[in-house]
Amino acid sequence: MRIAYLSCPLTLSDSPDRRPDAFEHDQMVDCLSDAFESHGNEIAAVSWDDTTTDWSDFDAALIGSTWDYQDRLDAFLERLAHIERETRLFNPCALVRWNSRKTYLRDLESKGVRTVPTLWLDVPGETDARAAFDALDSDDIVFKRQVGANAEGQFRLKRGDPVPAMAHPMMAQPFLPAIRTEGELSFAFVDGGFSHALVKSAAAGDYRIQSSYGGREAPHRPDPSDMAAATAVIGSLADQPLYARVDMVRGEDGDLLLIELELIEPFLYPLQGPGLGARLHSALRRRLG
Structure with missing residues (x-):
């Protein structure tokens, strides 16, 4: 092979x-x-x-x-x-x-997957960006590219901050404090089966959990309710992917919300999942x- x-x-x-x-x-x-x-x-x-x-x-x-x-x-x-x-x-x-377009989150939400509340700004302008604070009932919003990766072209704005030029279709989501306290929980799946989980934490003074910005990772043993939330995301797919990474963050009610379902080119954190290579090979x- x-x-x-x-x-x-x-x-x-x-x-x-x-x-x-x-x-x-x-x-x-x-x-x-x-x-x-x-x-x-x-x-x-x-x-x-x-x-x-x-x-x-x-x-x-x-x-x-x-x-x-x-x-x-x-x-x-x-x-x-x-x-x-x-x-x-x-x-x-x-x-x-x-x-490839994060509008897939709307499809998953329609199937009952709990996602981070999102406002879609296909042609982002200052007026729409400022209106997002009221629409999402938040004073702290993260604006992301609809086609994006590694938090590139992403902005975290507080109400009243200057609005930068946004050259791409964007999505707006309220900043969830759990990303700074607990971190982002990632669940790796291979052929529909759970492989391993980890928690990704941001560097001091940042909220982005990617290694490019000083983020760090640690193995994580999810409790049954968190595991069920991640498994439900995979179960919502009509066709089972060979590999998937489910990224989730805890909402204010204590339940996990889907922030990303990575099916294209996800880094699967082999150091936190030592059996990953064998699982993918099999x-x-x-x-x-």
């Missing part, structure tokens, strides 16, 4: 302009390589936009650290469709297309027959 791990020029090990968080790419590749090589299989990191690659040389392609897709979405989806014609793609292109073997 030979698998392509789709990456991007900003994460590949030989890139002169590697992202500061590209060590996460290395952790995933090391995790998968150990599991695959122990069974005589191979996984190779390849940039998704490499026009010289013959994708039919691979038994499948895993979407990995393609951490520039949010700024090249049309080209990314077009390339994934091409790859899917040549080999098996995980997760599939149709699922990726749906998950799941791929089942899917590929």
Whole structure:
């Protein structure tokens, strides 16, 4: 079994302009390589936009650290469709297309998944941004790109703050204090089964939990009610993804709310889930027959 791990020029090990968080790419590749090589299989990191690659040389392609897709979405989806014609793609292109715009949260909410209250600003302007504070009944709001990743192009504003220019369709959500106190809880699933959970905490003085901003992670043992909330998100999907990360934050009533369902290129935190590589290898073997 030979698998392509789709990456991007900003994460590949030989890139002169590697992202500061590209060590996460290395952790995933090391995790998968150990599991695959122990069974005589191979996984190779390849940039998704490499026009010289013959994708039919691979038994499948895993979407990995393609951490520039949010700024090249049309080209990314077009390339994934091409790859899917040549080999098996995980997760599939149709699922990726749906998950690439955070409006998927509306679909999940309609299925009963509890999400963070959200106001959609397709053409964001200062008037609409200021109106969001009343619409969401909050004095502290986070504005995020509808197609975005790693908190890039994100703004946290208090009522009365100057409104920066927002060049992309945005979403507005009330800032939830639990992100600073408890942190964000992430649940990793492989082929519909729970793999591991972790808690992600922001650096002092920040609220963003990504490693790019000083965020840190620790293993987490979820209680039954939290586990049920995360499992319900996965259960709401018509087609089971090969891999998924469910990111949740606690609401004011004490229940977890979905903040993101990552189905495209999630970092799955192998250091907090030491069995991840073996689980993904076994799941791929089942899917590929």
